[in-house]
Amino acid sequence: MFINKEKLTVEDQAILAKKAAKQTGLLSTEEKNKALLKLADMLEAHTEFILAENKTDLLTGREQGVDEAFLDRLALTRKRIVDFSNGLREVAKLEDPTGKILSSSILPNGLKVEKVSVPLGVIGMIYEARPNVTVDATGLALKAGNAIVLKGGSSALHSNKAIVEVMHKALTETKVPKEAVQFIESTNREAAQQLFTMKEHIDVLIPRGGGSLIRSVVNNATVPVLETGVGNCHLYIDEEADSAKALAILVNAKTERPAVCNAIETVIIHREWLTKYKDELIKTLFKHSITVHGDPSALSIIPDALPAEEGDWANEYLSLDIAMKVVDNVEEAIEHIEKYGTKHSEAIITENKETAQYFMKQVDASALYHNASTRFTDGGALGFGAEIGISTQKLHARGPMGLPALTTIKYLMVGNGQTR
Structure with a gap:
């Protein structure tokens, strides 16, 4: 049974969050750190309930015929619960981002x-589908001194309700008010639409999911x-690329986890x-069952x-599946990325440092890699503990968004x- 039994409107929940x-x-x-550690311990203790x-x-989801990629994002395992619990512990270890003096000066008038x-x-x-976002987003929000209003997709409703129930139970034993974590149960589109316009209660919205959302x-x-x-990420294999690395x-x-946004979708060779x-x-390609959608040169x-x-x-x-384009130089590769990329993560494989530097300077994306996998575009992998999303815009924050x-x-x- 969900802890918050009273039927609150979305605005009621936003008001409670603002007060919290x-x-x-x-x-x-x-x-705040004690609260995060309590959340981590409680989530692990209630693994069977969450699963x-x-x-x-x-x-x-299976009854509705959703694809395997979607089910993979939706699925929780004991390991994934341990992973997001450990993510909270890592966030607790990180430096508090609030109250930092970023600059200080004394004017001529004193x-x-x-x-x-x-x-x-x-x-x-x-x-949308990933229940781990419920935990990651909450942990980061609380560590940075915020409250959070969560609106997950209907496909993960039971998972998210269970996670939030456990987190509410944990927070009652801490200094963080449980009202600082609000979960909107309604699956109506109007509930999300309400969040879009409540400027008096909500300070910022963060969408995380598919392009339409x-x-x-x-x-x-x-x-x-x-x-x-969204992550239409590219891998460019240059003329001077080491074959083993590439x-x-x-x-x-x-292939490591194809259903995530930092997996590559196009290889340019x-x-x-x-x-x-x-x-x-x-x-x-054959060994790893990768299906190629190629241009005429790749088809041949x-x-x-x-x-x-x-x-x-x-x-x-x-x-x-992967798209494959064959090019004659790095300029063609960059031109293709500029046309179709989503400014998420792009990689070049080459032993030529000048070519790599040219690629890194010319390509407009939030994360660029030389001789490394795009799978590192992740808050945990980059030492942020967890992430609340990967920003592809240029104002306020860009790339994996941590504390x-x-x-x-x-x-x-x-x-x-x-x-x-």
Whole structure:
């Protein structure tokens, strides 16, 4: 049974969150850390309950015929529960992003000016299938002194309700008010639409999910939006790429977990490299059951490749499918990425440092890699503990958004009677 039994409207919940944010923003680092550790312990202690509720969502998803990529994002396991619990413990170890003096100066008139970091306030989180987002987003929000209003997708309703129930139980034993974590149970579209326009209660919206969800929030919200983006990520294998590195990174970036946003969807290959290493590439693709949607040059070399249509270059497959384009130089590769990329994560494999530097400078994306997999575009992998999303915009925050992205600034002026 869900703890919050009273039937609250979305606005009621936002008001409660706003009030709780005032309290959470005043807590010490130690008090917030103790709350995160309590959340982690309680979630692990209630693993069986959470998995049972997740099973209900998975059964519903299968009955509705959703694809395997979607089910993978929805599924929880004991390991995934341990992982997101450990993520909370890692966040507890991180430096508190609030109350930091970012700059300090004294004006000629003696007025002292300090710029300090402070919580954003109330974060509205709108997301789809992944129940782990419920935990990651909550942990980061609370550590940064915020409250959070969660609106998960209907496909993960039972999982999210179970997780929030456990978190509410944990918070009652801490200084963080349980009202700082609000979960909107309603599956009506109107509930999400309400969040879009409650500027008086919600300080920022963060959408996380597919392109249609993100576009809906960006196009309809009057509340400021921290925009996350879909991951049409590219891997460019240059003429001077080491074949072992290139193939290992291709396999990792495509197959390790194909249903996530930092998996590659298109591989761009220099014609000379492809001619030299085509047999090794074909063997690797076959071994890992990767289906190629190729341009004419790729079709002439890769057995059983499907002809790429225009939509393939922009497609976020989230599966073991990959688009393949053959180019004659790095400029062509960059031109293709600029046309079809989503400014998420792009990688180049080459032993030529000048070519790599040119690629890194010219490509416009939030995360760029030289001789490494795009799968590292992740808050946990980059040492942020957890992430609330990956921003592909350029204002306020860009790339994996950890704790600093959930703060804003406040100017504090101290004088001794100065007037202007």
